[in-house]
Amino acid sequence: MNDPRRIRVLVADDEPHVRKLVVAIVRALGAEVVAEASDGEEAAALFRKLRPDAAILDINMPKLHGDEVLARIMAVDPQAVVVMMTAQDAIDSVHDCLDRGASHYILKSNRAEEIYALLSEIWPDCQARAMNKEAA
Amino acid sequence: MTMTMTREQFMQAFAKERADYGRSLGGRIAGMQLLWQAVCAGAAARDDLERLERTAHSLAGSGPLFGYDDLGLQARLLETDLHRLVAEGAAVPANRERAAIRDRLAVLKRCIRENQ
Numbered sequence: 001m002n003d004p005r006r007i008r009v010l011v012a013d014d015e016p017h018v019r020k021l022v023v024a025i026v027r028a029l030g031a032e033v034v035a036e037a038s039d040g041e042e043a044a045a046l047f048r049k050l051r052p053d054a055a056i057l058d059i060n061m062p063k064l065h066g067d068e069v070l071a072r073i074m075a076v077d078p079q080a081v082v083v084m085m086t087a088q089d090a091i092d093s094v095h096d097c098l099d100r101g102a103s104h105y106i107l108k109s110n111r112a113e114e115i116y117a118l119l120s121e122i123w124p125d126c127q128a129r130a131m132n133k134e135a136a
Numbered sequence: 137m138t139m140t141m142t143r144e145q146f147m148q149a150f151a152k153e154r155a156d157y158g159r160s161l162g163g164r165i166a167g168m169q170l171l172w173q174a175v176c177a178g179a180a181a182r183d184d185l186e187r188l189e190r191t192a193h194s195l196a197g198s199g200p201l202f203g204y205d206d207l208g209l210q211a212r213l214l215e216t217d218l219h220r221l222v223a224e225g226a227a228v229p230a231n232r233e234r235a236a237i238r239d240r241l242a243v244l245k246r247c248i249r250e251n252q
Contacts, residue, residue: 014190014194015194015197015198017153017156017157017160017198017202018197018198018201020149020153021149021150021153021201024146024149024150024153025146027146028142028143028145028146058197060193060197062190087196087197087212108197108198108200108201109200109201109208110200110201111200111201111203112150112153112154112201112202113150115201116143116146
C-alpha cells in the first residue's frame with residue numbers, strides 16, 4: 001500500500017535532461033515518481049493506466065500537445081493536480097491550461113534552482129489537493 | 137521509482153545532469169548541421185525540417201534551465217526561422233535561407249564553447 005503522505009506523480013517532457021531534472025526535484029520534495037513520459041500520447045496513456053495524484057506536463061510535446069494531454073487527464077480525473085511547464089513564449093497557452101483545470105505552472109526559462117524553489121512553493125498546495133481528492 | 141532525495145542530493149543530481157547536458161550539446165548540434173545539409177541537398181526526409189525545428193525548440197527550452205542562456209536565446213531564433221520554413225513548405229530552401237540557418241547553427245556551436 002502507498003504511504004498516504006507521499007503523492008504519486010507522472011512527469012512528462014520530451015527533453016530527457018529536463019525530465020530527469022524534474023524527476024529529481026519531485027523526489028527531493030518527497031513525492032513518488034510513478035512514471036515518466038517523453039511525448040504527449042505516452043503521458044495521456046500512462047495517466048489513464050496509473051492514475052497518479054499529480055502530473056507535471058510540458059506544454060510543447062510531440063505527438064500530443066500538453067493542453068490536449070491536460071484535457072484527456074481532466075476527462076479521466078477532473079480532480080487531478082496538473083502542473084504545466086512552459087517556455088516564456090508559450091505563456092498564453094499556459095493561461096488557457098489554467099482556465100481548463102491545471103493547478104499551477106512553472107516557466108522553464110528559470111534556472112534549475114529556481115524551478116526547485118518554485119515547485120517547493122507550490123508543492124504543499126499540490127499535496128493538499130491530492131489528499132483532499134483521496135478523502136472525498 | 138520510489139526513492140526520495142534530500143536537497144543536497146538533488147543539487148548533486150543537478151550538477152551531474154548539467155554536465156551530461158553539456159556533453160550532449162556538441163553531438164546534437166553536429167546532428168542538426170548534418171540534417172540541415174541533407175535538407176539543403178534535397179536529400180532529407182519529409183519530416184526532417186520539423187525534426188530540426190523540434191530540436192531547436194528543445195534546446196531553446198532546456199538551455200536556460202542548465203545555465204546556457206545564450207544557447208537558449210540563439211536556439212529560439214533558429215526555431216523561429218525553421219518554423220517559417222516549415223510553414224512555407226518549400227522542398228529545398230533558397231540560398232539566403234541556407235546561409236542564415238547555417239550561420240545560426242554555427243552560433244549555437246560557439247555558445248557551447250563559450251559556456252564550457
